[in-house]
Amino acid sequence: MSEANRKVPRRIAQTVLNSLKGGVVPRIGLPYITVGRKHEIEALLHDVEIISEGGASFRFIVGRYGSGKSFLLQTIRNYVMDRGFVVADADLSPERRLSGTRGQGLATYRELIGNLSTKTKPEGGALTLILDRWIMNAEAEAAKESGLMPGDEGFTRLVDRKIVEVTSSVSELVHGFEFAKLLSAYYHAYTDGEEEKKAAVVKWFRGEYSLKSEARQELGVNIIITDDDWYDYLKLFAGFFRLAGYSGMMIMIDELVNIYKIPNSITRQYNYEKLLTMYNDALQGKASYLGILMGATPQALEDRRRGIYSYEALRSRLSEGKFSRPGVRDLLAPVIRLEALSAEEMLVLAEKLADMHADLYGYPRSLSTENLADFIRLEFGRIGADQNITPREVIRDFIELLDLLYQHPGMTAEEVLSSEKFSYAKSGAVSDRAEEEFAEFTV
DSSP states (O other), X not given: OOGGGSOOOHHHHHHHHHHHHTTSOOSSOGGGTOOSOHHHHHHHHHHHHHHHTTOEXXXXXXXXXXXXXXXXXXXXXXXXXXXXXXXXXXXXXXXXXXXXXXXXXXXXXXXXXXXOBBTTBTTSOOHHHHHHHHHHHHHHHHHHHHOOOTTSTTHHHHHHHHHHHHHHHHHTSTTHHHHHHHHHHHHHHHHHTOHHHHHHHHHHHTTOOOOHHHHHHHHSOSOOOOTTTHHHHHHHHHHHHHHTTOSEEEEEEEOTHHHHTOSOHHHHHHHHHHHHHHHHHHHHTOSOSEEEEEEEOHHHXXXXXXXXXXXXXXXHHHSOOSSOBTTBOOTTSSEEEOOOOOHHHHHHHHHHHHHHHHHHHTOOOOOOHHXXXXXXXXXXXXXXXXXXXXHHHHHHHHHHHHHHHHHOTTOOHHHHHHOHHHHHHHHHHHHHHHHHHHHHTTO
16 A cells, blocks of 8 residues: 555644645655646656766756645655655755855755755754764674674774775865865764764864864864855765765755845845856766755746846756747756646645545544535636635645634535635635735835
């Protein structure tokens, strides 16, 4: 039985429903509610195969607010962790950019490293776990090859050799010498039980040293991670993770709209320049075992005055060809544009959520398929729904409906859906959101 068809554990169901009602994407339980996006997922999973073979990829996921960008990113996040990848994700904000005069790029790096996740530690904070696993794997390989055990004469030398194989490979890359030196320092601190030294190395990898003198004093290295070179260290991590036994590294950066909103044109251009560097590295083979996914709104991509397309080098690389159109998109292109979910797909999702809600609160599902269809028809029948409606709004409305019916057993779905207040509130919500987006993008 597939995961999507099994009864959902209560803890996961609670998290999923609470997250969706709050308008955010849950980090767990996505396979239970995934509908549509089959072709987009297949295209991205093809990238994953290439990455695991030593390649690199870079994709933009483009869609309006609430269209499912973050949902798709989180779905891929779960898929690749199951396939042995290390995942790092971050949302951009005024404090976190790709480049900045006050360390905003380094802040993004710190967020990514802080959110490092693996299948066994999906909630983030996996850096120390990965480093320790690397050393334990080296010890296990040495024991398997030699028949020796920890404490036996010659065992430490064999493990040292395994460690040097990894650090030597890493040292050949840009900034790799210092990176390899720190990996070696972590290994020796691990074997000697020097917890303070281990913590200092992890602090360096997290980009938390602000002074070179401090790093030199505590670790003997004359370099620290800065706003200018933080991306180089992500490439180093990708190579190291592969050598440490993982399939590769996937970086997910959402909310590129925060670059679009930067008021200073020169600062925006610096950010787009960094974006171009990352894009070129992936497509020209300068990065290995590394995938990058970035989420953006259509305005943040296409606006010729402030968006990504305002940077000619990116516009010429990312613009669609002559033959793509709505309904016929090239999913092998660098930009994946999310089409709206169909009414049929939303009906399937509503059924999944209705079953999940009934199981969580312990009542027999009262909504019939016809009730669900009536709800979807109402949502998609609003004035302007073809342009304004998003999955986020429909899902939030539907969970509100489920909660109301559960808390008021005497009420029927027909009563709620036919009430003037329900219809008025929903149509008003669309207008308010449209006005808010218009105001936001005409600053």
